[in-house]
Each structure stands twice: as C-alpha cells, then as structure tokens.
Amino acid sequence: MKKLFKSIALATVASGALLSSAAMAADQKIAVVNFQEVMGKIPQTAAVMQSLEAEFKDAKAELAQLEKDIKYYQEKKTRDSSLMSAKEIEELDKKIATFYQDYQIKGKDLQQKAGARQNEETNKIVALVRQAIDGIAAKGNYDLVLEQKAVVFAKPDTSITEQVVEQVSKIK
Helix, strand or coil: CCHHHHHHHHHHHHHHHHHHHHHHHHHHCCCEEEEEHHHHHCCCHHHHHHHHHHHHHHHHHHHHHHHHHHHHHHHHHHHHHHCCCHHHHHHHHHHHHHHHHHHHHHHHHHHHHHHHHHHHHHHHHHHHHHHHHHHHHHHCCCCEEEEHHHHHCHHHHHEHHHHHHHHHHHCC
C-alpha cells in the first residue's frame, strides 16, 4: 500500500514538472530557418561558384588535355600495336604511364585546392547568413532559432528563411 501511495505521489510530481516545463516552453518565441534554401537562393553563392570556376579554369583545362593525351596514346597502341616493335610498344606504355601519373597528381592537387578554396568562401557566406539570422532573431525577439531539418513540424509562419534570404541578398 505504501508503494502505491509513493508511486502516485511520484507520478503527480513528475506530471506537474512536465506541465510546468511545457508552460515555460509556450512562453518562448521560436523560429525555423531552412539553411540549404537560403544558401541556394542568395546571389553570393552563385558569385562564389563563378569566381571559383574562373580561378581553376586553367588547371581544369590542363587536366582535360592530359586526359585527351592518355586516350590518344591508348587508342594508338590499340590501333597500331600489331605494326609496332616490342620496344616501340614499351616506349608507348611508358609514355601512357607518365601521362597517367601526371594526371593523377595534378587531379588530386586540383581537387584539394578547389575544395579548400570552396570551404573558405562558403565559410564567409555562412558567416553572413548567421549574422543575418542573429539580427532577425534580435529584432523579432526570438528565444530560439532552429534549422528546419532538425524540426519534425513547424507552422509556416515560424519560418524566417525568406527574411534571411532578403537580408543577405542586400549585402554586397
């Protein structure tokens, strides 16, 4: 009998605590923002992609030329190997291997440099977006701003995504 009363008392205290925390959460003003949508809509993202494309244009062209050279010599070997001596085939294989090794080294280097530059530029844009979110949250007296992906359900009027896009788009 004592255990029953203790269980009932404990359940009452727990439900009271749950109700008070729900009441506290009801007093908070919460917003959501779709970060991916913001990044896709702001003009800074497209400008960065264009500048990175221009920055690495020559390196990409060099890689494309190496790829063409490798393909040309492989086709030449396939086509003319019956007419070539063993020494000529060996020299051609060495040439192909050299081009391929150069292609792999330059490709890896380009990938690393382009990735680092993209991260650098993306971080600058993310800082602008965070600054805009902070400003909107302060102006709107929001207690909490969540990423929309982290939320199962949110009313459409809680989204500040368009406001963030608008504000960041104004920044040059």
